[in-house]
Amino acid sequence: MLTGGLCGSHYMRRLRYGDPFGVPPPRWVDLTGRRFGQLVVVERDGHRWRVECDCGRSVSVTVGNLNAGKSRSCGDRRRHRRRAVAGYGAAHRRVRTDRGPAQAHPCVDCGLPARQWSYAHADPEELIQDGKPYSLDPWQYVPRCVPCHVRVDLAELAGRHLNPPSNPPEQPDLFPTADPADDP
DSSP states (O other): OOOTTOOHHHHHHHHHHSOTTOOOOOSSOOOTTOEETTEEEEEEETTEEEEEETTSOEEEEOHHHHHHTSOSSOOOTTTSOOOSSOOHHHHHHHHHHHHOOGGGSBOTTTOSBOOEEEEOSOOTTOEEETTEEEOSOGGGEEEEOHHHHHHHHHHHHHHHHHSOOSSOOOOOOSSOOOOGGGOO
16 A cells, blocks of 8 residues: 555545645534624634624633534623613612612611611602602612501602692593584
8 A cells, every 4th residue: 555655544634634634624613703692703713712792792602502502692790781661670670689688788767687678769850650659770779678668659649649739630531521612
C-alpha cells in the first residue's frame, strides 16, 4: 500500500483534510453573531459562549442552554421590565421581586415587624382591578403589619365611598329628549 512515506495517522489526515500535518476542523459550530431570544453570541469562551443581552449585560452560557431555549436573556429581571400593564397579583409579585420580602422591614405605621407590602394610595397613575387599587411602581408600596394594612385599606375604601370623584365620567344619554328649540 502506498502511503507516500507517511505513517498511518498522517496518511489519514492527508486523506481527510488534504494536509498530513493539518489540524482537523473544530467539532463545534461557530455561533458568533447568532441571536437566541434577547442574546447575541459574541465569542467562544472556553467550553461556553459569551453572549450580550439586549440590555447591554454580558454573560457566559453553554451551547446546550442556547439551543434548548433555556437561555434567552441575561436573567436579570430588574433590567428586563415586564409588560407595561399587569394585574393586581402581578404588580404585588413585582414588588416582592424588586424590593425583597416585607418581613425584612418594620411596619411604617407602628414599628412592629412588617408582613406585607401595602399600596400607599399615592400614585397618580393608579390602576384598579376588581375594586382593588394598585400601582405598577414598586416604590408606591410600603411595608406594613397585617393589622395596619387592613386598617389603612379599609380607611382608604371608606374615603372613596364617602368622597366620590369630583367629576365623574359622563354617561351617554341613551334616551335623548327632543328640544323644542330644534322644531321648525
